[in-house]
Amino acid sequence: xxxxxxxxxxxxxxxxxxxxxxxxxxxxxxxxxxxxxxxxxxxxxxxxxxxxxxxxxxxxxxxxxxxxxxxxxxxxxxxxxxxxxxxxxxxxxxxxxxxxxxxxxxxxxxxxxxxxxxxxxxxxxxxxxxxxxxxxxxxxxxxxxxxxxxxxxxxxxxxxxxxxxxxxxxxxxxxxxxxxxxxxxxxxxxxxxxxxxxxxxxxxxxxxxxxxxxxxxxxxxxxxxxxxxxxxxxxxxxxxxxxxxxxxxxxxxxxxxxxxxxxxxxxxxxxxxxxxxxxxxxxxxxxxxxxxx
Amino acid sequence: xxxxxxxxxxxxxxxxxxxxxxxxxxxxxxxxxxxxxxxxxxxxxxxxxxxxxxxxxxxxxxxxxxxxxxxxxxxxxxxxxxxxxxxxxxxxxxxxxxxxxxxxxxxxxxxxxxxxxxxxxxxxxxxxxxxxxxxxxxxxxxxxxxxxxxxxxxxxxxxxxxxxxxxxxxxxxxxxxxxxxxxxxxxxxxxxxxxxxxxxxxxxxxxxxxxxxxxxxxxxxxxxxxxxxxxxxxxxxxxxxxxxxxxxxxxxxxxxxxxxxxxxxxxxxxxxxxxxxxxxxxxxxxxxxxxxx
Numbered sequence: 406x407x408x409x410x411x412x413x414x415x416x417x418x419x420x421x422x423x424x425x426x427x428x429x430x431x432x433x434x435x436x437x438x439x440x441x442x443x444x445x446x447x448x449x450x451x452x453x454x455x456x457x458x459x460x461x462x463x464x465x466x467x468x469x470x471x472x473x474x475x476x477x478x479x480x481x482x483x484x485x486x487x488x489x490x491x492x493x494x495x496x497x498x499x500x501x502x503x504x505x506x507x508x509x510x511x512x513x514x515x516x517x518x519x520x521x522x523x524x525x526x527x528x529x530x531x532x533x534x535x536x537x538x539x540x541x542x543x544x545x546x547x548x549x550x551x552x553x554x555x556x557x558x559x560x561x562x563x564x565x566x567x568x569x570x571x572x573x574x575x576x577x578x579x580x581x582x583x584x585x586x587x588x589x590x591x592x593x594x595x596x597x598x599x600x601x602x603x604x605x606x607x608x609x610x611x612x613x614x615x616x617x618x619x620x621x622x623x624x625x626x627x628x629x630x631x632x633x634x635x636x637x638x639x640x641x642x643x644x645x646x647x648x649x650x651x652x653x654x655x656x657x658x659x660x661x662x663x664x665x666x667x668x669x670x671x672x673x674x675x676x677x678x679x680x681x682x683x684x685x686x687x688x689x690x691x692x693x694x695x696x697x698x
Numbered sequence: 699x700x701x702x703x704x705x706x707x708x709x710x711x712x713x714x715x716x717x718x719x720x721x722x723x724x725x726x727x728x729x730x731x732x733x734x735x736x737x738x739x740x741x742x743x744x745x746x747x748x749x750x751x752x753x754x755x756x757x758x759x760x761x762x763x764x765x766x767x768x769x770x771x772x773x774x775x776x777x778x779x780x781x782x783x784x785x786x787x788x789x790x791x792x793x794x795x796x797x798x799x800x801x802x803x804x805x806x807x808x809x810x811x812x813x814x815x816x817x818x819x820x821x822x823x824x825x826x827x828x829x830x831x832x833x834x835x836x837x838x839x840x841x842x843x844x845x846x847x848x849x850x851x852x853x854x855x856x857x858x859x860x861x862x863x864x865x866x867x868x869x870x871x872x873x874x875x876x877x878x879x880x881x882x883x884x885x886x887x888x889x890x891x892x893x894x895x896x897x898x899x900x901x902x903x904x905x906x907x908x909x910x911x912x913x914x915x916x917x918x919x920x921x922x923x924x925x926x927x928x929x930x931x932x933x934x935x936x937x938x939x940x941x942x943x944x945x946x947x948x949x950x951x952x953x954x955x956x957x958x959x960x961x962x963x964x965x966x967x968x969x970x971x972x973x974x975x976x977x978x979x980x981x982x983x984x985x986x987x988x989x990x991x
Contacts (some may be wrong), residue, residue: 408731410819412773428920429920438852457762459894461725464789497926502895503893512973520754526903526907526908527907538903538906538907540899540903561906563899563902563906564899564904565899566895566896566899568893570893571893571894571895573796573893574889574892574893574895575890575895575899575903576898577889578886578887578889578890578900579886579900579904579908580730581882581885581886581889581905582882582883582886582904582908582909583908583909584882585878585879585881585885585956586875586878586879586882586909587863587876587895588955588956589875589876589878589879589882589956590875590876591954592874592955592956592957593872593874593875594871595952596870596871596874596943596946596947596952596954597864597867597868597871598952599865599867599951599952600796600863600867600946600950601859601861601864602835602858602859602867602868603859606857606859606864607868607871607872608818608834608866610831610833610855610856610868610872611872611875613831614819614831615819615872615876615911616875616879616911616913617912618908618909618911618913618914619906619907619908619912620909620911621911622950632774634819649917653889653893654885654889657889657892657893657988658892658988658989659885659888659889659892660961660987660988661885661889661985662881662885662957662962663878663881663882663885663956664885666955666956666959668944669955670955686967693955694953695950695951695952696951
């Protein structure tokens with residue numbers, strides 16, 4: 406398959422490597438030269454412009470950190486809308502907002518291109534090993550054309566529907582559930598600490614039974630050890646997601662009280678200088694709120 | 699061991715049979731005597747009063763529904779405080795407020811008795827099978843003395859420290875974390891529904907990885923199936939527990955925004971007539987709030 410790839414960050418470089426391993430013809434583009442050098446060494450051709458990464462491609466994947474970046478890549482000079490051939494697919498694999506996905510879908514349709522949204526679940530190590538979860542949505546025919554790529558990148562693909570924004574909604578909803586779980590743990594740990602119980606006891610009780618899952622084991626452990634410096638997903642990055650979640654609720658008219666609590670705590674954590682800490686530092690912010698820190 | 703048992707509800711029935719099975723000398727008492735009758739044929743002695751069930755016992759277990767009931771049983775005239783021998787233990791195994799546990803503990807200390815708070819995790823089937831989780835807190839020697847009983851009642855004992863109220867704090871926190879998980883799912887499911895996505899997709903995404911745990915599998919499925927009539931734990935019980943959580947938080951000065959959200963949601967569900975439904979019916983209440991039903 407003739408594939409273009411834009412955005413070779415920690416996630417993108419692992420994904421691009423998997424696509425190459427599966428024998429696809431890959432052209433890559435990134436504004437950071439070092440990242441393209443790695444892909445080139447692995448056998449990718451390096452494009453020097455957005456037009457270059459789009460020409461003659463069947464599918465162009467974007468894996469960018471925020472809505473503004475994907476917006477620039479699609480609508481900027483020589484961007485995807487202008488450069489992608491008619492009938493080709495823009496496979497948007499970053500986590501983007503509902504409003505952005507709608508705008509992209511409409512622009513691509515007008516240019517006789519197709520948007521498939523396929524945000525991924527998992528961290529860079531899973532990207533490198535081809536073990537990501539993928540939530541895909543878009544016209545059936547376009548989604549099935551992307552399947553060889555999903556096979557290279559992921560372990561499992563969840564079909565969310567024909568409207569690309571459905572995949573965004575699922576990804577954001579899953580992130581919401583995680584954010585709320587971390588916030589709930591933060592509150593619970595601060596409560597037991599005030600009653601002189603070791604946090605480890607609550608961790609053991611939770612993760613042995615009802616909550617024997619990675620969300621509680623991974624983030625609960627960070628909270629118990631107060632190891633907020635080993636940042637996986639940062640507070641700042643989570644605020645970006647929380648804003649997308651609240652915006653999605655806003656657009657669809659869905660009040661999200663727990664989502665708002667999650668967002669407010671993230672803001673408080675940033676106000677106290679924890680923007681670069683792991684998202685589990687919500688527990689530190691909760692400790693501050695009750696006079697424990 | 700010479701054991702007394704007060705409170706033969708669904709949980710107590712299973713627990714007393716486990717104690718008999720463990721070869722202990724058991725006397726039981728229940729306000730309504732029919733429930734005690736069956737146990738007599740299985741080897742238990744039936745007491746006719748609280749004084750009677752405490753007489754000559756090493757440990758008296760209470761497994762009653764709420765704070766009012768346990769206070770009446772312990773502090774009422776001829777209650778456990780007046781009747782239990784010096785040095786004997788009251789193992790309080792219901793889920794009670796921090797304040798009630800503190801009051802009972804103080805009363806027992808004054809009467810030269812010992813109190814162990816040991817609320818359990820698990821439903822009646824787990825009680826009958828001796829597979830409960832037990833969170834135990836109290837003076838070290840008293841907790842150790844109860845170990846043979848915990849062994850027949852439970853699959854694992856979590857030690858929460860020397861203060862009995864510590865066990866209550868852990869039990870309440872665990873219940874709150876569950877309530878918060880249900881609330882988060884309620885918000886997430888309503889969000890994806892508004893974007894036209896089948897709830898099953900979100901269920902699959904959540905339970906495949908980050909949330910592959912009973913809390914999400916059981917309650918997520920109830921929400922997807924909208925099967926709120928098959929109630930395990932009802933909304934009114936959820937409200938009782940959340941009120942205990944917030945009272946504990948109040949006493950210890952711990953702001954808990956998520957817990958307040960859960961409590962408000964439960965109140966709304968009850969206001970709409972769903973008090974006797976499974977507490978996953980919070981999802982229906984969130985749907986109402988979003989104009990879905």
